[in-house]
Amino acid sequence: MSDIAKNLERVKENIEKALSNSKNSFDDINLVAVAKNATEKQIEKIWELGVKDIGENKVQKTLPQMKSLSHLDIKWHFVGHLQTNKVKYIIDNIHLIHSLERHSLANELNKRAKALGITLNTLVQVNIALEETKFGLHPDEVLNFVDEVLENYSNLNVKGLMTIAPYLEDAENLRPYFYEMRQIFEEVREKFDFNDDEFDTLSMGMTNDYHIALEEGANMIRIGTALFK
Numbered sequence: 001m002s003d004i005a006k007n008l009e010r011v012k013e014n015i016e017k018a019l020s021n022s023k024n025s026f027d028d029i030n031l032v033a034v035a036k037n038a039t040e041k042q043i044e045k046i047w048e049l050g051v052k053d054i055g056e057n058k059v060q061k062t063l064p065q066m067k068s069l070s071h072l073d074i075k076w077h078f079v080g081h082l083q084t085n086k087v088k089y090i091i092d093n094i095h096l097i098h099s100l101e102r103h104s105l106a107n108e109l110n111k112r113a114k115a116l117g118i119t120l121n122t123l124v125q126v127n128i129a130l131e132e133t134k135f136g137l138h139p140d141e142v143l144n145f146v147d148e149v150l151e152n153y154s155n156l157n158v159k160g161l162m163t164i165a166p167y168l169e170d171a172e173n174l175r176p177y178f179y180e181m182r183q184i185f186e187e188v189r190e191k192f193d194f195n196d197d198e199f200d201t202l203s204m205g206m207t208n209d210y211h212i213a214l215e216e217g218a219n220m221i222r223i224g225t226a227l228f229k
């Protein structure tokens with residue numbers, strides 16, 4: 001087995017283990033392989049192993065990859081901070097934008113999506129630990145922001161929430177943040193009376209903390225290091 005195959009096996013085992021304490025089952029979980037430090041060869045390898053959801057955080061790296069890997073049925077996820085002036089380069093190839101956190105970006109995404117005649121899937125990014133170094137909405141702003149996106153941007157589909165937790169040596173200490181994300185997620189679902197297949201995605205958990213995020217109800221995890229190291 002290649003290293004990536006072994007890594008993937010281990011991640012899958014850890015997912016199974018974490019889910020024994022969760023309401024979700026394995027089939028509910030969407031694994032996004034974050035390839036920001038991976039080569040095209042490695043992306044191709046993990047695709048061959050069945051992981052079709054690939055995450056990137058830089059437009060400059062994503063663009064040439066999208067071209068040279070266009071023969072593969074990859075679902076591209078954009079997980080990084082997205083500058084408004086870069087939207088036009090990636091919008092027609094992106095399966096899900098994880099980092100919607102401001103009106104100017106919503107406006108630009110909506111305008112470009114409308115011009116292409118598509119509905120764009122987005123997650124609203126929340127700065128759950130109120131870190132100055134991180135992007136994302138204050139937890140108290142989420143309901144209003146979702147409301148305004150639903151009102152004003154008919155070519156955006158708000159699929160759920162995303163957060164990047166702080167890095168802590170002991171991920172157990174992040175549990176309250178993931179718990180709070182889950183509460184906000186459920187609150188939004190209730191407030192807007194979403195159906196089961198709408199606003200159904202809670203994207204949280206990375207290499208250091210996905211086991212805790214899964215226990216607290218994440219159904220999309222974004223793993224880089226543990227897969228491509």
Ligand SMILES: *Cc1c(COP(=O)(O)O)cnc(C)c1O
Pocket residue numbers: 034036057079080164206207208222223224225226
């Ligand atoms: C890099 C990155 C990840 C993956 O992080 P790892 O710790 O390598 O698993 C997930 N989400 C975002 C937004 C990232 O930038």
